Amino acid sequence: MIGKARLLAALAVFGGVMIGFGDSIKADDLVARGDNRGTRINGADWATRSPALATNGMAATSQPLATQAALDVLKAGGTAVDAAIAANAVLGLVEPTGNGMGGDLFAIVWDPKTKKLYGLNASGHSPKGQTLDDLKAKVKAKGLDAIPGWGVLPVTVPGTVDGWFTLHGKFGKLPMKDNLAPAIHYAREGYPVTQLISYYMQRSQPMFEAKFKDGVLEEIDNYRKTYLIDGKAPAEGQIFKNPDLANTFEAIAEGGRDAFYNGPLTDTMVAYFKRLGGALTKEDFASQHADWVEPTSTNYRGYDVWELPPNGQGIAVLQMLNILEGYDLKAMGHNSVDYLHVMAEAKKLVYEDRARFYADPKFVDVPVEGLLSKAYAKKRRALIDMKKAAKEVDPGDPILGHGDTIYMTVADKDGMMVSLIQSNFRGMGSGLVADGLGFMFQDRGEQFALDASHPNAYAPGKRPFHTIIPAFMTKDGKPLLSFGLMGGDMQPQGHVQIVANIVDFGMNVQEAGDAARYYHTGSTEPDVLKRMTDGGELQLETGVPQAVADALRARGHAVSYSKGPYGGYQAILRDPETGVYWGASEMRKDGMAAGY
Known part of the structure; x- marks a missing residue:
């Protein structure tokens, strides 16, 4: 049987920890939700389906x-x-x-x-x-x-x-x-x-x-x-x-x-x-x-997460993970007030770097090594106030010693x-x-920016800043997860949420995509020099409790519930012991994962 037990064994090889998302619900424990959604027999009750195997x-x-x-x-x-x-x-x-x-x-x-x-x-x-x-x-x-x-x-x-x-x-x-x-x-x-x-x-x-x-x-x-x-x-x-x-x-x-x-x-x-x-x-x-090009990576709690270097925004994922590694996300709880707060604050910091430094490396010197260093992440992490949302942040100094x-x-x-x-x-x-x-x-x-002083300024024969980013995860040099989540500036935020859902919260590949997401918008963009000065807006899917939204507002976040954009996720996980593929597809789209 390949279900919760099999994925538990697979993740155990890689140091993953399962929690009770897949526990069966006893009849006596059932309560009426009233949302017209059916009840699953096993697995996470909020998941739309099981992974394809x-x-x-x-x-x-x-x-x-x-x-x-x-x-x-x-x-x-x-x-x-x-x-x-x-x-x-x-x-x-x-x-x-x-x-x-x-x-x-x-x-x-x-x-x-x-x-x-x-x-x-x-x-x-x-x-x-x-x-x-x-x-x-x-x-x-x-x-x-x-x-x-x-x-x-x-x-x-x-x-x-x-x-x-x-x-x-x-x-x-x-x-x-x-x-x-x-x-x-x-x-x-x-x-x-x-x-x-x-x-x-x-x-x-x-x-x-x-x-x-x-x-x-x-x-x-x-x-x-x-x-x-x-x-x-x-x-x-x-x-x-x-x-x-x-x-x-x-x-x-x-x-x-x-x-x-x-x-x-x-x-x-x-x-x-x-x-x-x-x-x-x-x-x-x-x-x-x-x-x-050579994919670039960072190690997050023993997992190597891989993205492509600029002119894309992939390294924003790695920068965010480096900052978040300093927090016990599992202890905070999935989509809790602390979790969503620190996610949004890390995103704000990284997106200022994204607006300032990411561009075609054939035209400008993008300091990738500095941006991805753990020492730089430590400096940026220190700027996060867990009790108060930042309204404006500056890009950092990494030179240490926006679609369908x-x-x-x-x-x-x-x-x-x-x-x-x-x-x-x-x-x-x-x-x-x-x-x-x-x-x-x-x-x-x-x-492209029209300001000649901007790294992403238009120039003849130049590649513009790109939002689309594929991702991959390995462990000990072995392939584990091929994944991505599309949607403009949602993409780095979405990648980080998928990694955290699997690594920190032990969800399987389908649950990781079905879980309620957040989307922070309003950061400084790479095509303009207008800075974020109001802290932007934190948008939530309706699966996040109202009490959490209220608590986030109390910390200074502008919070709203919306239908998107939360991206479009697909993933394939390879069981390191058996070679079995676990496929997942986005329930917010028309898609499908299937194998043979």
């Missing part, structure tokens, strides 16, 4: 068709990377509100052959022929004072397709046409739109129409043709087809990476941007390349595990769809 392969994505596509590829002999590419391609079709080949990609791969982690940064760069002054003039001409999230101005070179082929070149086994076949099939034959994705598509339509009316979005006909049915965004259960995207996938399957970056598709994209006054050129596309996204993870029979995140950034993206190509371009360039 399998030995030959596992996939956890935010849409069931993508999960099934990954499993089909695994069963056909593909690696976890092949399956991840297949799932990601399907997600670009079935969840266009969060990702697609017009966006960027980051990944962490555990390779069982070399027994090490590999990081991939497949984010795109700004137009090389456009200066900061050029961009500022264009922003001003639209009557704006910051880079908008729509139209040509925030569009950077899409890095996803390059990321697929780079991953495939190192870890793939099946032909790329086989990996893209599921996406081509669903794009041409159609699929029923799921509940949450339909909601987001319907929410996006009036926004794009308003931005077009305001003149921020240069054209809207291609969006309407691609994503609307009889002039309306798809309803839940309605069959949606995207034949243009099917053709684009087929062109890439046949012509490879160059079909997108130095071929007919490139010509179509460049001509489209030129027509709209955009700055991206064919040379910009041809010069795009993903970078293999998908996260998914896949594991195969050989032990390869892929942690992959991919995004179009805010909303569905820029609102722009090149003629006949069937996908929307990202608006990631919105995150």
